[in-house]
Amino acid sequence: MGLKHVAKRFFEKNQRIYRSKAIYKLQRLRQKGNIEPDYDNCNYKDILREIDLNGCTIIENFIPPDIINKILVEVEAPYLEMQAGKKNDDFWHSEGGNGRIGNIDKYSPLAKEYLFDSQMISNLAKSYVSKSAVGFRKEADFKYSPGESYQADIVHIDDWRHRFKAFVLLHDLERVNAPLVYYKGSHKSAHWRQDLEYSYHKDGQSGRFGHLFPQEMRKIQSEHHYESVHFEGKAGSLFLGDFRGLHSGSILVEGKRVMLNYTWGLV
Numbered sequence: 001m002g003l004k005h006v007a008k009r010f011f012e013k014n015q016r017i018y019r020s021k022a023i024y025k026l027q028r029l030r031q032k033g034n035i036e037p038d039y040d041n042c043n044y045k046d047i048l049r050e051i052d053l054n055g056c057t058i059i060e061n062f063i064p065p066d067i068i069n070k071i072l073v074e075v076e077a078p079y080l081e082m083q084a085g086k087k088n089d090d091f092w093h094s095e096g097g098n099g100r101i102g103n104i105d106k107y108s109p110l111a112k113e114y115l116f117d118s119q120m121i122s123n124l125a126k127s128y129v130s131k132s133a134v135g136f137r138k139e140a141d142f143k144y145s146p147g148e149s150y151q152a153d154i155v156h157i158d159d160w161r162h163r164f165k166a167f168v169l170l171h172d173l174e175r176v177n178a179p180l181v182y183y184k185g186s187h188k189s190a191h192w193r194q195d196l197e198y199s200y201h202k203d204g205q206s207g208r209f210g211h212l213f214p215q216e217m218r219k220i221q222s223e224h225h226y227e228s229v230h231f232e233g234k235a236g237s238l239f240l241g242d243f244r245g246l247h248s249g250s251i252l253v254e255g256k257r258v259m260l261n262y263t264w265g266l267v
């Protein structure tokens with residue numbers, strides 16, 4: 001049994017120790033990625049610069065329309081099967097009209113080829129986070145139920161760790177189709193993060209887990225005036241971002257929202 005495994009077992013049994021500030025600080029050291037993006041090893045410097053500056057960027061036509069239509073079919077198939085009652089171990093989460101399937105690259109060879117095996121995504125993620133970063137979550141996110149809301153529709157940060165994410169729209173999407181909303185510039189260090197980040201570690205998923213009350217967000221905005229960006233547009237568009245930044249989902253008004261969601265970080 002490796003040291004990492006022993007430590008994990010110990011902390012599972014001794015949650016009070018794990019939740020302490022000392023362990024939090026140790027975790028932060030262990031998770032320390034690039035302080036500055038690694039421009040020297042990046043083949044897409046302009047894109048990297050924009051992510052560094054704004055926390056996000058949108059690139060249109062990342063995947064061509066004929067391929068995207070095929071990916072949508074490949075990706076919707078396991079979801080529809082599951083809805084028809086088939087058991088699926090890769091189904092992660094369903095809440096308030098939002099569904100997620102993990103390991104989606106298994107079901108969609110084309111999503112694997114065009115997104116999950118993309119050299120460009122890997123180069124950008126490693127240049128932004130760390131050369132040791134890995135793409136560890138490969139999922140598809142589905143919203144089919146207008147009017148329903150779920151946890152991620154509340155403004156939040158995903159983590160205090162460097163989290164680089166790539167999303168791809170699998171169909172044309174407008175404001176009514178529940179676009180992801182990102183607050184530009186909110187990925188940078190700021191006073192409001194300190195308590196929020198520590199509570200993420202201390203209270204875990206049963207706590208606030210990176211989420212903000214509306215009045216907290218109003219106060220932050222009165223100081224920082226972060227501009228919101230909605231990820232909408234044509235099928236095949238790519239959103240890249242630092243998900244330590246503030247963002248939220250939005251409520252589906254009509255139609256559906258299906259997108260690929262790829263998370264990179266140090267694990």
Ligand SMILES: O=C(O)CCC(=O)C(=O)O
Nearest residue numbers: 152158179180248249250
């Ligand atoms: O469903 C959404 O648009 C938001 C998703 C989100 O917050 C995330 O993937 O980190």
Ligand SMILES: [Fe+2]
Nearest residue numbers: 152156157158
């Ligand atoms: Fe999120």
